[in-house]
Amino acid sequence: MTAVTLTIDGKLVTARADETILQAARANGIPIPTLCHVDGLSAHGGCRLCLVEAGPGGRLQPACVIKVAEGQDVRTDTAKLREYRKLILELLFAEGNHVCAVCVANGNCELQDAAAAAGMDHLTLDYTHPRREVDLSHDRFGVDHNRCILCTRCVRACDELEGAHTWDMSGRGANSKVITDLNQPWGESATCTSCGKCFMACPTGAIFRKGATVAEMDHGRAKLDFLITARGRKQWNV
């Protein structure tokens, strides 16, 4: 494989010809924000956060998909790109029901991080407040569609890493939704192996492990009652 030389944000870098702009940039310490991209999974090109100005005319191209080319002049951080990234994040926040304060992913959320990094601290657009479902039918995991940004990382992880293809997309446009099997409750899925790769891939709190969410904590107070009774009355067997 040949190597090519290109310029990213004025910095001269080299990369293998089969690498994407994103790979070349990150290998050289140039950050490009992403949401739908996960190293090792197939490229999706849907979140549009990684758009960069590449080539003549400053046409915007997704860095996660487009391969490097000899002599390419890439700009990853222009005023226009910053404005667009902020607007994309606004669109995502307006589209779902993202309430960080009561979210299990608060502090561990790529959407939240991306918004903070882009300086998106308020919305100039209307919240759409969609009615979305929560599926808690699975033993170990739950999915809260209110927090889903439709990045399809779960779909790709399940298909490409686990080979189960439990997840897929249904509907279109604003009615898009990730589904398990043929839109059955996750707990009834015949193909799910409960491996948790979708949970690991999810950038937000949409797919979460049960027992760790807000208001789910079990204090086990009955245990105290048991101990008091046992010690006071020497009743160790219930």
Add this chain to the structure above:
Amino acid sequence: MELADLAAIAEKERAARPPVEVRCCTAAGCASAQADKVLDGLKKAAADAGLDGKVRAVSVGCLRLCSRGPLVQVDPDGTLYANVTPEAAPSVIAGLAGGPVAAERLDPAGPFFAGQASVVLENSGRVEPERVESYIAADGYKALYKAVREMTPAEVVEAVTRSGLRGRGGAGYPTGVKWATVAKNPGDRKYVVCNADEGDPGAFMNRSVLESDPHKVLEGMAIAGYAVGANQGYVYVRGEYPLAIDRLTTAIKQAGKLGLLGTHVFGTPFDFRVDIRIGAGAFVCGEETALMASIMGGRGTPTPRPPYPAEKGLWGMPTLLNNVETFANVPRIIRDGPEWFAGIGTEKSKGTKVFCLTGKVANTGLVEVPLGTPLRTIVEGIGGGAQGGAIKAVQTGGPSGGCIPAELLDTPVDYESLGKIGSIMGSGGMIVMDGASDMVDVARYFMEFCMDESCGKCVPCRAGTVQLHRLLTRIVDGAAGPDDMARLESLCHMVKDTSLCGLGQTAPNPTLSTLRYFRKEYEAKLRTDRRVHLPVYTPTVNGTPARRTP
């Protein structure tokens, strides 16, 4: 099959033709107005009058003036009847002998017909779409013979390049360049795909071509297959076109039987098979990468380009994707030569274009004109102008196009000129609007269409169109302020620049073009007071507004 065999079929067909042919359009538009019953009535009346062998009633494709259907034309004198009811059918036959005809008679030399050209639609309304012999009698499949027997694939590509033909799906990419790219890209297999997923509101050119002259499209595809080295073709046609699918299926079967498609086309080593793939109702599947995903059995969502289909298309192989009308132009280019074709149109836009003239115009229907024809000639000359009142705007290119104001009606219709004034050629929808149309509402309608048809893959299109539709609705409702206008514009540019595929990238076009030419209409709807309207929060106690304590 040899040229002589082809000529023999044509000769037999011509010999069997009676002196008078009564042609009844049975394409979808006329069929919806009982054309099938009219045709039956014509056949029965001819038989009853004992005219067998002298008069024959046949089913043909589109006779163009769709709004006045069912249309019946008498050959050879060209008499044209409109709004023919099943009851009036016998009088049309009686009229051949000079009797009175109970249907409106149109002038085939009138402005609607006389102003038109006939390249793509040359056989439309003349040949019987359900009989391959009829197409062969109209010089059909001669071009395919010429291509596979007398030309090398490179010569075919060269001919298409020299003709100056450009993609008729709307973007206008040079067809010859596309063919050459597919021909040169290495691949074990190659594919030819015909895009018949026509979905723009108000557009029905491709449907009419497929219903009127399906063999022409098949012939064009086979020539393309020979030129680029493909042995398999697919026609991706939307499920909403059942008649087009039927006629295409019949055509493929008939052509296969005669050895015009399938293995050893015209006795050469060239094989070419065509299969139909039916779309399931998604507008986005007209986008080439989504269309290919759908053909391969996947979810019809687009993927970023590059790689382009010409490099990696169906199953990773080089794939040639052209629109129905593009393929329909090919046989004539091969048969009559690229120079003949290049003689029509303008310097950069060669040939003709079929448009669907609809809306507030006197003559609604299918219109074919040489490229470079002024818009005014189409809407006022051929179309007969607005019905009562003046034309306010003409919308071209559907949800990807723009609204052209009346003062720019003298713009020539070619790819560059329409692009310059903020619209596009598009696939051929042309909607005429008069003073009754609210341009902001028009913009909102097209945005609603894009919002409903967005596949949901990329954020700007999925969520951006929703926000744009909300903003436009707010303006229409008179609830928007100047800040909403600014937001509308910035969001339009963002969705245009950042969307993944053509659907999202062009979704703001109707809004941007109406903003450009009809900004006053937007501004007239804005709130006049300068107060900032925030949602008012009133604290309540047990359902009654709380009293403020001093």
